[in-house]
Amino acid sequence: MSASVLYDAQGPRAKRRNVVYSIVFLLALAALVWWVYRGLHDKGQLDWAKWKPLLAGSESWTTYILPGLKNTLIAAALSMVIALPLGAFFGIARLSDHVWVRVPATVVVEFFRAIPVLILMIFGNALFAQYTDVSSDDRPLYAVVTGLVLYNASVLAEIVRAGILALPKGQTEAAQAIGLRKTQVMTSILLPQAVTAMLPAIVSQLVVIVKDTALGGAILTFPELLASVGPMSSYYGANTIACFTVVAVIYVVLNFALTSFASWLERRLRRGKKSTGAVLAPAAVAGTQATGAGGGDMAGGYAGKTHT
Amino acid sequence: MFDFLSGYDLLGAFWVTVQLTLLSAAGSLVWGTLLAGMRVGPVPLMRGFGTAYVNIVRNIPLTVIILFTSLGLNQTLGVNLGSQNFDTINFRFAVLGLIAYTSAFVCEAIRSGINTVPVGQAEAARALGLSFTQVLTLVVLPQAFRSVVGPLTNVLIALTKNTTVAAAIGVAEAAFLMKSMIENEAQLLAISAVFAFGFVCLTLPTGLILGWVGKKVAVKR
């Protein structure tokens, strides 16, 4: 109940005031919705003819949407599976005691974090075309995955690093005191706790991966979900607004499922824990960020649920 | 080696990128803070709206949002944002789309910052008789902002790179220029490298400077 700390328990007057605020807000919202509805209606964008192929027919789904969705899922899944361990690896490498490990890892991470994914994908595509014999069918997928992995692994590396740095120092000290080696401290003490603590941040990065597959469609002819709007809307008579709306809803559902799964996972992990003080609000991590760890789009995306 | 650059307004394109970034950053900071205020406030309806907004907007690809602003607001609902010229209109709509998208992330960053402020601060403020708005604006937010410079920097860097999506509605920023250069010139890799370098020049200093600022202003507890 972190919110309730910010205001007093509501008396009769405050309650009345809140009702007034609610009504005003609701009216404003309703006016907005009405305005959008009228606009769309007047321009014929809500005509059933525009929506029918999408809502009442299966052809549009089997021809355009589902194959696109499949490619989106494949690219996203592959990128996640490769980027997660790679990110953990680089995150740990940046914390290494050895300069010759730490510095290259830092350079790699900072470099790939600073460049738009789009450019990484174009780069990957040209690379695969020039130096490998990957078939032209698979090349866009490879390029998209390469771009997503390079970028997101470096962001995940920062998340992991920040998570480890934010753990209480006592964890390391106690582990060392009972005679664990450096690798053991990392793998059996620090990493599990850091991953649990940073789970929300990691998941919002996974959402970014799902969304960023769409960049591959825009520039590499990778036939993913968003790219399926092109041929679909031209076939059904330029119903672009309807097509984009349906695709947007699919993205929201997909990503919402992903985040819901993650928060379920997080609850499971937290419940089993006899509080060690290792659970931390992501923002606590913010203080430790040297060059702004925590990563691209997520940015401590989820407010920590703990408020001690 | 870089003679293919002549004839292209590289600096101009990156200047548009910078403009997009700064305007959107300012706008999303304001709207994101308002959203965060709604989400922690006492009015249930606003809380619901804030939560719904963040969860929907954050999960839609930015390309779709930007196309929606232009195709939906401008081409269908007839909003012109005070201009008749499509280049200006679409620049403004790109900013609007970027604000709508980025503010969801700003909101979450600020909300996590609010959580780092010790409960005692808010309790003390309430004991003085401050209202919710006063508690938030005078006591909690100033401290929260100082602890979220890091996450907000990441949002800013992500925003800088996200401006490339504005090319989708024909805003002539860096990625737009890159596309036309790739179409007209043969040196794909060299062109990519030049633009990658441009973005590194924009984002790395931002990260370093704001990282330093973040350390400076962090509340020591």
Place this chain on the structure above:
Amino acid sequence: MKLRKVTAVSAVVLALAVSATACGSDDKKDEGSSGGGKKIAIGIKYDQPGLGQKTPQGYSGFDVDVAKYVAKKLGYNEDQIEWKESKSADRETMLQRGDVEFIAATYSITPEREKKVDFAGPYLLAHQDVLVRADDTSIKSPADLNSKKLCSVTGSTSAQNIKDTLAPKANLLKYPTYSACLTGLQNKAIDALTTDDSILAGYAAQDQFKGKFKLGGLKMTNENYGIGVKKGSDLKAKINKALEEMVSDGSWQKAVDANFGPANYKNDPAPKIGDIKS
């Protein structure tokens, strides 16, 4: 304890993901091997009704019909054709890399492109034109466009022509697809959509738009559609021969009528091979 749970869960996720991708690649292999024998990869557009459009029933359009005819003459049946999407910006690279044998995708022959690839044909002479609402009579010459709101596709030559020579003062909106432009045209937010008349005719001929839009008939440029092949490829001569036969046996006219007929599009007669109008 904790670690085991985390690993267990992530192992499940990983397994799911891997199996999902495994399924994906299996599918692809099946598709590839099912036809058997030799295949020919042809690049077309996927999102241009009347020329190259992906439909629930397969692929349709004039470019597709030409490509099918040519492929047949080269010794490939329809089921041996592997269609590939070739967006405007990708066409030269796709040919240079050998991703496709040839490309029939509203591919205008220009001196710049001829430096990178070879062209067979031309097989259609198109002109840059405008598509306007059926009740709009205000556009009679290119100069009239200067006071109009136009829409074209980002990075297209049509957009560049407007800005450079045809109507530099026109208010030009740039979108990624023509469908997006059409939405604006329907909503009266723009006055005209400009690109090759063949492409515009394809849209105007769609069931949904019958009677709503018309072509301006301005003929502002000459666009000689050719079939792109890799530089120095011996396919060029064979395709030229096939195209000549297509015209002489009447298939060409049949394809034109079938794809552009409903739009009342007055196409130019079939161009002679190698006769590039500038």
